[in-house]
Amino acid sequence: MVIKQLINNNIAISIDAQGDEIILIGKGLAFGKKKGDEIDDLKVEKRFYLEDKGLYSKFKKLLQEVSIDDINIADDIISLAKRKLKKDLNESIYISLPDHISLAISRTKNGLKAKNGLLWEIKKLYREEYEVAQIAVQMINEKFNIDLGEDEAGFIAFHFVNAELNSGMNTITKITRFIKEILSIVSYQLNMQIDEESLNAFRFITHLKFFAQRIFLEEQNDVMDDPFLYEVVKERYSKAFIITQKVKDHISKHYSYQLMDMEAIYLTVHIQRLLERKN
Missing domain, CATH: 1.10.1790.10 (PRD domain)
Structure with a gap:
Protein backbone atom coordinates (compact mmCIF):
# COMPACT_ATOMS: atom_id res chain seq x y z
CA MET A 1 0.00 0.00 0.00
CA VAL A 2 1.08 3.57 -0.64
CA ILE A 3 0.79 6.63 1.59
CA LYS A 4 -2.17 8.88 0.89
CA GLN A 5 -1.66 11.14 3.92
CA LEU A 6 0.98 11.40 6.64
CA ILE A 7 -0.13 11.95 10.24
CA ASN A 8 3.31 11.59 11.85
CA ASN A 9 6.32 9.28 11.74
CA ASN A 10 4.25 6.43 13.17
CA ILE A 11 0.88 6.88 11.48
CA ALA A 12 -0.20 7.11 7.87
CA ILE A 13 -3.39 6.85 5.86
CA SER A 14 -3.60 4.57 2.86
CA ILE A 15 -6.23 2.97 0.60
CA ASP A 16 -7.15 -0.70 0.95
CA ALA A 17 -8.07 -3.18 -1.79
CA GLN A 18 -11.74 -2.13 -1.57
CA GLY A 19 -10.85 1.52 -2.17
CA ASP A 20 -11.55 2.60 1.42
CA GLU A 21 -9.29 4.76 3.55
CA ILE A 22 -7.45 2.85 6.24
CA ILE A 23 -5.26 4.12 9.07
CA LEU A 24 -1.96 2.29 9.54
CA ILE A 25 -0.01 2.49 12.78
CA GLY A 26 3.48 1.25 13.56
CA LYS A 27 6.71 2.56 15.07
CA GLY A 28 8.56 4.49 12.36
CA LEU A 29 6.44 3.19 9.46
CA ALA A 30 6.23 6.69 7.94
CA PHE A 31 9.64 7.99 8.97
CA GLY A 32 11.34 9.67 6.04
CA LYS A 33 8.36 8.92 3.82
CA LYS A 34 6.17 11.19 1.72
CA LYS A 35 2.83 10.95 -0.02
CA GLY A 36 2.87 8.23 -2.68
CA ASP A 37 5.67 6.18 -1.08
CA GLU A 38 5.24 2.49 -0.40
CA ILE A 39 4.66 1.33 3.19
CA ASP A 40 6.63 -1.56 4.61
CA ASP A 41 3.95 -4.07 5.67
CA LEU A 42 6.30 -5.52 8.28
CA LYS A 43 6.18 -2.22 10.18
CA VAL A 44 2.38 -2.09 10.33
CA GLU A 45 1.24 -2.98 13.87
CA LYS A 46 -2.39 -1.83 13.75
CA ARG A 47 -4.95 -1.17 11.01
CA PHE A 48 -8.02 0.96 11.68
CA TYR A 49 -11.13 1.29 9.58
CA LEU A 50 -14.24 2.94 11.03
CA LEU A 165 -25.82 1.73 24.97
CA ASN A 166 -26.95 1.19 21.39
CA SER A 167 -28.62 -2.03 22.62
CA GLY A 168 -31.15 -0.08 24.75
CA MET A 169 -33.17 2.11 22.42
CA ASN A 170 -35.39 3.59 25.14
CA THR A 171 -32.38 4.70 27.12
CA ILE A 172 -30.68 6.04 24.01
CA THR A 173 -33.77 8.09 23.13
CA LYS A 174 -33.84 9.66 26.58
CA ILE A 175 -30.12 10.32 26.57
CA THR A 176 -30.26 11.80 23.07
CA ARG A 177 -33.06 14.17 24.09
CA PHE A 178 -31.23 15.12 27.28
CA ILE A 179 -27.97 15.84 25.44
CA LYS A 180 -29.78 17.90 22.81
CA GLU A 181 -31.38 20.04 25.52
CA ILE A 182 -28.11 20.64 27.36
CA LEU A 183 -26.26 21.45 24.15
CA SER A 184 -29.00 23.93 23.23
CA ILE A 185 -28.68 25.68 26.59
CA VAL A 186 -24.89 25.85 26.39
CA SER A 187 -24.97 26.96 22.74
CA TYR A 188 -27.47 29.73 23.53
CA GLN A 189 -25.51 30.96 26.54
CA LEU A 190 -22.23 30.92 24.60
CA ASN A 191 -23.97 32.65 21.69
CA MET A 192 -22.36 30.19 19.30
CA GLN A 193 -23.18 27.04 17.37
CA ILE A 194 -21.32 24.15 18.96
CA ASP A 195 -19.34 22.22 16.37
CA GLU A 196 -20.43 18.70 17.26
CA GLU A 197 -17.72 17.38 14.93
CA SER A 198 -14.95 18.90 17.08
CA LEU A 199 -12.97 16.84 19.56
CA ASN A 200 -13.85 19.09 22.52
CA ALA A 201 -17.56 18.79 21.71
CA PHE A 202 -17.18 15.02 21.42
CA ARG A 203 -15.57 14.93 24.87
CA PHE A 204 -18.37 17.08 26.27
CA ILE A 205 -21.06 14.90 24.72
CA THR A 206 -19.33 11.75 26.01
CA HIS A 207 -19.37 13.26 29.50
CA LEU A 208 -23.07 14.09 29.11
CA LYS A 209 -23.76 10.48 28.11
CA PHE A 210 -22.18 9.21 31.33
CA PHE A 211 -24.02 11.85 33.32
CA ALA A 212 -27.39 11.10 31.66
CA GLN A 213 -26.95 7.41 32.29
CA ARG A 214 -26.77 8.06 36.03
CA ILE A 215 -29.98 10.08 35.83
CA PHE A 216 -32.04 7.71 33.70
CA LEU A 217 -30.90 4.54 35.44
CA GLU A 218 -31.55 6.30 38.74
CA GLU A 219 -28.16 5.40 40.10
CA GLN A 220 -27.31 6.74 43.52
CA ASN A 221 -24.61 9.38 43.32
CA ASP A 222 -21.94 9.15 46.02
CA VAL A 223 -19.54 11.65 44.44
CA MET A 224 -17.58 13.39 47.20
CA ASP A 225 -17.71 17.18 46.91
CA ASP A 226 -14.58 19.31 47.16
CA PRO A 227 -15.56 22.80 48.43
CA PHE A 228 -12.09 24.26 47.80
CA LEU A 229 -11.93 23.04 44.20
CA TYR A 230 -15.51 24.19 43.67
CA GLU A 231 -14.62 27.75 44.69
CA VAL A 232 -11.46 27.72 42.56
CA VAL A 233 -13.35 26.62 39.44
CA LYS A 234 -16.18 29.06 40.19
CA GLU A 235 -13.75 31.97 40.33
CA ARG A 236 -11.34 30.93 37.57
CA TYR A 237 -14.01 29.91 35.03
CA SER A 238 -16.70 32.37 36.06
CA LYS A 239 -18.49 32.61 32.68
CA ALA A 240 -18.54 28.83 32.18
CA PHE A 241 -19.70 28.42 35.79
CA ILE A 242 -22.69 30.73 35.22
CA ILE A 243 -23.70 28.59 32.23
CA THR A 244 -23.39 25.48 34.40
CA GLN A 245 -25.87 27.03 36.83
CA LYS A 246 -28.34 27.44 33.94
CA VAL A 247 -27.87 23.75 33.11
CA LYS A 248 -28.28 22.85 36.78
CA ASP A 249 -31.59 24.75 36.99
CA HIS A 250 -32.88 23.03 33.84
CA ILE A 251 -32.00 19.57 35.10
CA SER A 252 -33.58 20.26 38.48
CA LYS A 253 -36.80 21.57 36.90
CA HIS A 254 -37.26 18.96 34.17
CA TYR A 255 -35.59 15.86 35.61
CA SER A 256 -35.91 16.38 39.38
CA TYR A 257 -32.18 15.78 39.73
CA GLN A 258 -30.01 17.91 41.98
CA LEU A 259 -26.56 18.49 40.53
CA MET A 260 -23.75 17.79 42.98
CA ASP A 261 -20.93 20.32 43.31
CA MET A 262 -18.40 17.91 41.81
CA GLU A 263 -20.67 17.31 38.85
CA ALA A 264 -20.94 21.07 38.40
CA ILE A 265 -17.13 21.25 38.39
CA TYR A 266 -16.87 18.66 35.62
CA LEU A 267 -19.51 20.42 33.51
CA THR A 268 -17.83 23.79 34.02
CA VAL A 269 -14.46 22.47 32.86
CA HIS A 270 -16.00 21.02 29.69
CA ILE A 271 -17.90 24.24 28.96
CA GLN A 272 -14.71 26.22 29.53
CA ARG A 273 -13.03 24.13 26.81
CA LEU A 274 -15.79 25.10 24.40
CA LEU A 275 -15.50 28.73 25.49
CA GLU A 276 -11.74 28.76 24.87
CA ARG A 277 -12.30 27.25 21.45
CA LYS A 278 -14.70 30.10 20.67
CA ASN A 279 -12.12 32.71 21.64
Missing part, protein backbone atom coordinates in the same frame (compact mmCIF):
# COMPACT_ATOMS: atom_id res chain seq x y z
CA GLU A 51 -17.52 2.70 9.14
CA ASP A 52 -18.90 5.88 10.73
CA LYS A 53 -17.28 8.66 8.68
CA GLY A 54 -17.93 11.27 11.37
CA LEU A 55 -16.11 9.16 13.96
CA TYR A 56 -13.37 8.40 11.45
CA SER A 57 -12.73 12.12 11.06
CA LYS A 58 -12.54 12.60 14.85
CA PHE A 59 -10.25 9.58 15.14
CA LYS A 60 -7.79 11.13 12.70
CA LYS A 61 -7.77 14.31 14.81
CA LEU A 62 -7.23 12.30 17.99
CA LEU A 63 -4.19 10.61 16.44
CA GLN A 64 -2.47 14.00 16.44
CA GLU A 65 -3.11 14.50 20.17
CA VAL A 66 -2.30 11.15 21.78
CA SER A 67 0.70 8.85 21.50
CA ILE A 68 0.96 5.70 19.41
CA ASP A 69 1.36 3.73 22.66
CA ASP A 70 -1.95 5.12 23.95
CA ILE A 71 -3.70 4.12 20.73
CA ASN A 72 -2.16 0.63 20.75
CA ILE A 73 -3.02 -0.17 24.36
CA ALA A 74 -6.58 1.14 23.88
CA ASP A 75 -7.03 -1.06 20.81
CA ASP A 76 -5.74 -4.09 22.72
CA ILE A 77 -8.17 -3.33 25.55
CA ILE A 78 -11.12 -2.91 23.16
CA SER A 79 -10.29 -6.25 21.51
CA LEU A 80 -10.14 -7.84 24.98
CA ALA A 81 -13.50 -6.33 25.92
CA LYS A 82 -15.15 -7.62 22.75
CA ARG A 83 -13.87 -11.16 23.45
CA LYS A 84 -14.75 -11.19 27.14
CA LEU A 85 -18.08 -9.36 27.06
CA LYS A 86 -19.26 -10.89 23.79
CA LYS A 87 -21.13 -7.68 22.98
CA ASP A 88 -21.01 -5.21 20.11
CA LEU A 89 -19.30 -1.98 21.08
CA ASN A 90 -20.08 1.30 19.38
CA GLU A 91 -17.17 2.57 17.27
CA SER A 92 -17.08 5.74 19.39
CA ILE A 93 -15.05 3.80 21.97
CA TYR A 94 -12.07 3.98 19.59
CA ILE A 95 -12.03 7.70 20.34
CA SER A 96 -13.29 7.97 23.90
CA LEU A 97 -11.12 5.21 25.41
CA PRO A 98 -7.67 6.20 24.06
CA ASP A 99 -8.50 9.82 24.88
CA HIS A 100 -9.36 8.84 28.46
CA ILE A 101 -6.32 6.56 28.83
CA SER A 102 -4.01 9.31 27.61
CA LEU A 103 -5.42 11.79 30.14
CA ALA A 104 -5.37 9.21 32.95
CA ILE A 105 -1.71 8.37 32.32
CA SER A 106 -0.80 12.06 32.21
CA ARG A 107 -2.67 12.77 35.45
CA THR A 108 -1.12 9.83 37.25
CA LYS A 109 2.42 10.74 36.19
CA ASN A 110 1.79 14.23 37.58
CA GLY A 111 0.62 12.83 40.89
CA LEU A 112 -3.07 13.52 40.29
CA LYS A 113 -5.63 10.75 40.64
CA ALA A 114 -9.32 11.19 39.92
CA LYS A 115 -11.69 9.80 42.55
CA ASN A 116 -14.53 7.75 41.11
CA GLY A 117 -17.54 8.48 43.27
CA LEU A 118 -19.57 5.84 41.41
CA LEU A 119 -17.10 3.02 41.87
CA TRP A 120 -19.34 1.00 44.18
CA GLU A 121 -22.28 1.28 41.78
CA ILE A 122 -20.12 0.38 38.78
CA LYS A 123 -18.84 -2.73 40.53
CA LYS A 124 -22.39 -3.72 41.41
CA LEU A 125 -24.28 -2.82 38.22
CA TYR A 126 -21.61 -3.59 35.64
CA ARG A 127 -19.72 -6.48 37.18
CA GLU A 128 -18.53 -8.06 33.91
CA GLU A 129 -17.41 -4.73 32.48
CA TYR A 130 -15.56 -3.91 35.69
CA GLU A 131 -13.75 -7.25 35.70
CA VAL A 132 -12.51 -6.61 32.15
CA ALA A 133 -11.56 -3.05 33.15
CA GLN A 134 -9.45 -4.42 36.00
CA ILE A 135 -7.46 -6.44 33.46
CA ALA A 136 -7.21 -3.31 31.30
CA VAL A 137 -5.78 -1.30 34.19
CA GLN A 138 -3.22 -4.04 34.81
CA MET A 139 -2.23 -3.92 31.13
CA ILE A 140 -1.80 -0.13 31.28
CA ASN A 141 0.15 -0.27 34.54
CA GLU A 142 2.59 -2.83 33.15
CA LYS A 143 2.97 -1.02 29.84
CA PHE A 144 3.62 2.43 31.33
CA ASN A 145 5.04 1.45 34.75
CA ILE A 146 2.37 3.35 36.68
CA ASP A 147 -0.41 2.59 39.16
CA LEU A 148 -3.82 3.78 37.98
CA GLY A 149 -5.77 2.10 40.77
CA GLU A 150 -9.30 0.73 40.95
CA ASP A 151 -10.97 4.10 40.43
CA GLU A 152 -9.66 4.10 36.87
CA ALA A 153 -10.97 0.56 36.41
CA GLY A 154 -14.38 2.03 37.19
CA PHE A 155 -13.97 4.78 34.62
CA ILE A 156 -12.84 2.32 31.94
CA ALA A 157 -15.77 0.02 32.75
CA PHE A 158 -18.08 2.96 32.20
CA HIS A 159 -16.58 3.43 28.73
CA PHE A 160 -17.51 -0.18 27.94
CA VAL A 161 -21.06 0.36 29.21
CA ASN A 162 -21.39 3.58 27.24
CA ALA A 163 -20.30 1.76 24.06
CA GLU A 164 -23.01 -0.84 24.69
Whole structure:
Protein backbone atom coordinates (compact mmCIF):
# COMPACT_ATOMS: atom_id res chain seq x y z
CA MET A 1 0.00 0.00 0.00
CA VAL A 2 1.08 3.57 -0.64
CA ILE A 3 0.79 6.63 1.59
CA LYS A 4 -2.17 8.88 0.89
CA GLN A 5 -1.66 11.14 3.92
CA LEU A 6 0.98 11.40 6.64
CA ILE A 7 -0.13 11.95 10.24
CA ASN A 8 3.31 11.59 11.85
CA ASN A 9 6.32 9.28 11.74
CA ASN A 10 4.25 6.43 13.17
CA ILE A 11 0.88 6.88 11.48
CA ALA A 12 -0.20 7.11 7.87
CA ILE A 13 -3.39 6.85 5.86
CA SER A 14 -3.60 4.57 2.86
CA ILE A 15 -6.23 2.97 0.60
CA ASP A 16 -7.15 -0.70 0.95
CA ALA A 17 -8.07 -3.18 -1.79
CA GLN A 18 -11.74 -2.13 -1.57
CA GLY A 19 -10.85 1.52 -2.17
CA ASP A 20 -11.55 2.60 1.42
CA GLU A 21 -9.29 4.76 3.55
CA ILE A 22 -7.45 2.85 6.24
CA ILE A 23 -5.26 4.12 9.07
CA LEU A 24 -1.96 2.29 9.54
CA ILE A 25 -0.01 2.49 12.78
CA GLY A 26 3.48 1.25 13.56
CA LYS A 27 6.71 2.56 15.07
CA GLY A 28 8.56 4.49 12.36
CA LEU A 29 6.44 3.19 9.46
CA ALA A 30 6.23 6.69 7.94
CA PHE A 31 9.64 7.99 8.97
CA GLY A 32 11.34 9.67 6.04
CA LYS A 33 8.36 8.92 3.82
CA LYS A 34 6.17 11.19 1.72
CA LYS A 35 2.83 10.95 -0.02
CA GLY A 36 2.87 8.23 -2.68
CA ASP A 37 5.67 6.18 -1.08
CA GLU A 38 5.24 2.49 -0.40
CA ILE A 39 4.66 1.33 3.19
CA ASP A 40 6.63 -1.56 4.61
CA ASP A 41 3.95 -4.07 5.67
CA LEU A 42 6.30 -5.52 8.28
CA LYS A 43 6.18 -2.22 10.18
CA VAL A 44 2.38 -2.09 10.33
CA GLU A 45 1.24 -2.98 13.87
CA LYS A 46 -2.39 -1.83 13.75
CA ARG A 47 -4.95 -1.17 11.01
CA PHE A 48 -8.02 0.96 11.68
CA TYR A 49 -11.13 1.29 9.58
CA LEU A 50 -14.24 2.94 11.03
CA GLU A 51 -17.52 2.70 9.14
CA ASP A 52 -18.90 5.88 10.73
CA LYS A 53 -17.28 8.66 8.68
CA GLY A 54 -17.93 11.27 11.37
CA LEU A 55 -16.11 9.16 13.96
CA TYR A 56 -13.37 8.40 11.45
CA SER A 57 -12.73 12.12 11.06
CA LYS A 58 -12.54 12.60 14.85
CA PHE A 59 -10.25 9.58 15.14
CA LYS A 60 -7.79 11.13 12.70
CA LYS A 61 -7.77 14.31 14.81
CA LEU A 62 -7.23 12.30 17.99
CA LEU A 63 -4.19 10.61 16.44
CA GLN A 64 -2.47 14.00 16.44
CA GLU A 65 -3.11 14.50 20.17
CA VAL A 66 -2.30 11.15 21.78
CA SER A 67 0.70 8.85 21.50
CA ILE A 68 0.96 5.70 19.41
CA ASP A 69 1.36 3.73 22.66
CA ASP A 70 -1.95 5.12 23.95
CA ILE A 71 -3.70 4.12 20.73
CA ASN A 72 -2.16 0.63 20.75
CA ILE A 73 -3.02 -0.17 24.36
CA ALA A 74 -6.58 1.14 23.88
CA ASP A 75 -7.03 -1.06 20.81
CA ASP A 76 -5.74 -4.09 22.72
CA ILE A 77 -8.17 -3.33 25.55
CA ILE A 78 -11.12 -2.91 23.16
CA SER A 79 -10.29 -6.25 21.51
CA LEU A 80 -10.14 -7.84 24.98
CA ALA A 81 -13.50 -6.33 25.92
CA LYS A 82 -15.15 -7.62 22.75
CA ARG A 83 -13.87 -11.16 23.45
CA LYS A 84 -14.75 -11.19 27.14
CA LEU A 85 -18.08 -9.36 27.06
CA LYS A 86 -19.26 -10.89 23.79
CA LYS A 87 -21.13 -7.68 22.98
CA ASP A 88 -21.01 -5.21 20.11
CA LEU A 89 -19.30 -1.98 21.08
CA ASN A 90 -20.08 1.30 19.38
CA GLU A 91 -17.17 2.57 17.27
CA SER A 92 -17.08 5.74 19.39
CA ILE A 93 -15.05 3.80 21.97
CA TYR A 94 -12.07 3.98 19.59
CA ILE A 95 -12.03 7.70 20.34
CA SER A 96 -13.29 7.97 23.90
CA LEU A 97 -11.12 5.21 25.41
CA PRO A 98 -7.67 6.20 24.06
CA ASP A 99 -8.50 9.82 24.88
CA HIS A 100 -9.36 8.84 28.46
CA ILE A 101 -6.32 6.56 28.83
CA SER A 102 -4.01 9.31 27.61
CA LEU A 103 -5.42 11.79 30.14
CA ALA A 104 -5.37 9.21 32.95
CA ILE A 105 -1.71 8.37 32.32
CA SER A 106 -0.80 12.06 32.21
CA ARG A 107 -2.67 12.77 35.45
CA THR A 108 -1.12 9.83 37.25
CA LYS A 109 2.42 10.74 36.19
CA ASN A 110 1.79 14.23 37.58
CA GLY A 111 0.62 12.83 40.89
CA LEU A 112 -3.07 13.52 40.29
CA LYS A 113 -5.63 10.75 40.64
CA ALA A 114 -9.32 11.19 39.92
CA LYS A 115 -11.69 9.80 42.55
CA ASN A 116 -14.53 7.75 41.11
CA GLY A 117 -17.54 8.48 43.27
CA LEU A 118 -19.57 5.84 41.41
CA LEU A 119 -17.10 3.02 41.87
CA TRP A 120 -19.34 1.00 44.18
CA GLU A 121 -22.28 1.28 41.78
CA ILE A 122 -20.12 0.38 38.78
CA LYS A 123 -18.84 -2.73 40.53
CA LYS A 124 -22.39 -3.72 41.41
CA LEU A 125 -24.28 -2.82 38.22
CA TYR A 126 -21.61 -3.59 35.64
CA ARG A 127 -19.72 -6.48 37.18
CA GLU A 128 -18.53 -8.06 33.91
CA GLU A 129 -17.41 -4.73 32.48
CA TYR A 130 -15.56 -3.91 35.69
CA GLU A 131 -13.75 -7.25 35.70
CA VAL A 132 -12.51 -6.61 32.15
CA ALA A 133 -11.56 -3.05 33.15
CA GLN A 134 -9.45 -4.42 36.00
CA ILE A 135 -7.46 -6.44 33.46
CA ALA A 136 -7.21 -3.31 31.30
CA VAL A 137 -5.78 -1.30 34.19
CA GLN A 138 -3.22 -4.04 34.81
CA MET A 139 -2.23 -3.92 31.13
CA ILE A 140 -1.80 -0.13 31.28
CA ASN A 141 0.15 -0.27 34.54
CA GLU A 142 2.59 -2.83 33.15
CA LYS A 143 2.97 -1.02 29.84
CA PHE A 144 3.62 2.43 31.33
CA ASN A 145 5.04 1.45 34.75
CA ILE A 146 2.37 3.35 36.68
CA ASP A 147 -0.41 2.59 39.16
CA LEU A 148 -3.82 3.78 37.98
CA GLY A 149 -5.77 2.10 40.77
CA GLU A 150 -9.30 0.73 40.95
CA ASP A 151 -10.97 4.10 40.43
CA GLU A 152 -9.66 4.10 36.87
CA ALA A 153 -10.97 0.56 36.41
CA GLY A 154 -14.38 2.03 37.19
CA PHE A 155 -13.97 4.78 34.62
CA ILE A 156 -12.84 2.32 31.94
CA ALA A 157 -15.77 0.02 32.75
CA PHE A 158 -18.08 2.96 32.20
CA HIS A 159 -16.58 3.43 28.73
CA PHE A 160 -17.51 -0.18 27.94
CA VAL A 161 -21.06 0.36 29.21
CA ASN A 162 -21.39 3.58 27.24
CA ALA A 163 -20.30 1.76 24.06
CA GLU A 164 -23.01 -0.84 24.69
CA LEU A 165 -25.82 1.73 24.97
CA ASN A 166 -26.95 1.19 21.39
CA SER A 167 -28.62 -2.03 22.62
CA GLY A 168 -31.15 -0.08 24.75
CA MET A 169 -33.17 2.11 22.42
CA ASN A 170 -35.39 3.59 25.14
CA THR A 171 -32.38 4.70 27.12
CA ILE A 172 -30.68 6.04 24.01
CA THR A 173 -33.77 8.09 23.13
CA LYS A 174 -33.84 9.66 26.58
CA ILE A 175 -30.12 10.32 26.57
CA THR A 176 -30.26 11.80 23.07
CA ARG A 177 -33.06 14.17 24.09
CA PHE A 178 -31.23 15.12 27.28
CA ILE A 179 -27.97 15.84 25.44
CA LYS A 180 -29.78 17.90 22.81
CA GLU A 181 -31.38 20.04 25.52
CA ILE A 182 -28.11 20.64 27.36
CA LEU A 183 -26.26 21.45 24.15
CA SER A 184 -29.00 23.93 23.23
CA ILE A 185 -28.68 25.68 26.59
CA VAL A 186 -24.89 25.85 26.39
CA SER A 187 -24.97 26.96 22.74
CA TYR A 188 -27.47 29.73 23.53
CA GLN A 189 -25.51 30.96 26.54
CA LEU A 190 -22.23 30.92 24.60
CA ASN A 191 -23.97 32.65 21.69
CA MET A 192 -22.36 30.19 19.30
CA GLN A 193 -23.18 27.04 17.37
CA ILE A 194 -21.32 24.15 18.96
CA ASP A 195 -19.34 22.22 16.37
CA GLU A 196 -20.43 18.70 17.26
CA GLU A 197 -17.72 17.38 14.93
CA SER A 198 -14.95 18.90 17.08
CA LEU A 199 -12.97 16.84 19.56
CA ASN A 200 -13.85 19.09 22.52
CA ALA A 201 -17.56 18.79 21.71
CA PHE A 202 -17.18 15.02 21.42
CA ARG A 203 -15.57 14.93 24.87
CA PHE A 204 -18.37 17.08 26.27
CA ILE A 205 -21.06 14.90 24.72
CA THR A 206 -19.33 11.75 26.01
CA HIS A 207 -19.37 13.26 29.50
CA LEU A 208 -23.07 14.09 29.11
CA LYS A 209 -23.76 10.48 28.11
CA PHE A 210 -22.18 9.21 31.33
CA PHE A 211 -24.02 11.85 33.32
CA ALA A 212 -27.39 11.10 31.66
CA GLN A 213 -26.95 7.41 32.29
CA ARG A 214 -26.77 8.06 36.03
CA ILE A 215 -29.98 10.08 35.83
CA PHE A 216 -32.04 7.71 33.70
CA LEU A 217 -30.90 4.54 35.44
CA GLU A 218 -31.55 6.30 38.74
CA GLU A 219 -28.16 5.40 40.10
CA GLN A 220 -27.31 6.74 43.52
CA ASN A 221 -24.61 9.38 43.32
CA ASP A 222 -21.94 9.15 46.02
CA VAL A 223 -19.54 11.65 44.44
CA MET A 224 -17.58 13.39 47.20
CA ASP A 225 -17.71 17.18 46.91
CA ASP A 226 -14.58 19.31 47.16
CA PRO A 227 -15.56 22.80 48.43
CA PHE A 228 -12.09 24.26 47.80
CA LEU A 229 -11.93 23.04 44.20
CA TYR A 230 -15.51 24.19 43.67
CA GLU A 231 -14.62 27.75 44.69
CA VAL A 232 -11.46 27.72 42.56
CA VAL A 233 -13.35 26.62 39.44
CA LYS A 234 -16.18 29.06 40.19
CA GLU A 235 -13.75 31.97 40.33
CA ARG A 236 -11.34 30.93 37.57
CA TYR A 237 -14.01 29.91 35.03
CA SER A 238 -16.70 32.37 36.06
CA LYS A 239 -18.49 32.61 32.68
CA ALA A 240 -18.54 28.83 32.18
CA PHE A 241 -19.70 28.42 35.79
CA ILE A 242 -22.69 30.73 35.22
CA ILE A 243 -23.70 28.59 32.23
CA THR A 244 -23.39 25.48 34.40
CA GLN A 245 -25.87 27.03 36.83
CA LYS A 246 -28.34 27.44 33.94
CA VAL A 247 -27.87 23.75 33.11
CA LYS A 248 -28.28 22.85 36.78
CA ASP A 249 -31.59 24.75 36.99
CA HIS A 250 -32.88 23.03 33.84
CA ILE A 251 -32.00 19.57 35.10
CA SER A 252 -33.58 20.26 38.48
CA LYS A 253 -36.80 21.57 36.90
CA HIS A 254 -37.26 18.96 34.17
CA TYR A 255 -35.59 15.86 35.61
CA SER A 256 -35.91 16.38 39.38
CA TYR A 257 -32.18 15.78 39.73
CA GLN A 258 -30.01 17.91 41.98
CA LEU A 259 -26.56 18.49 40.53
CA MET A 260 -23.75 17.79 42.98
CA ASP A 261 -20.93 20.32 43.31
CA MET A 262 -18.40 17.91 41.81
CA GLU A 263 -20.67 17.31 38.85
CA ALA A 264 -20.94 21.07 38.40
CA ILE A 265 -17.13 21.25 38.39
CA TYR A 266 -16.87 18.66 35.62
CA LEU A 267 -19.51 20.42 33.51
CA THR A 268 -17.83 23.79 34.02
CA VAL A 269 -14.46 22.47 32.86
CA HIS A 270 -16.00 21.02 29.69
CA ILE A 271 -17.90 24.24 28.96
CA GLN A 272 -14.71 26.22 29.53
CA ARG A 273 -13.03 24.13 26.81
CA LEU A 274 -15.79 25.10 24.40
CA LEU A 275 -15.50 28.73 25.49
CA GLU A 276 -11.74 28.76 24.87
CA ARG A 277 -12.30 27.25 21.45
CA LYS A 278 -14.70 30.10 20.67
CA ASN A 279 -12.12 32.71 21.64
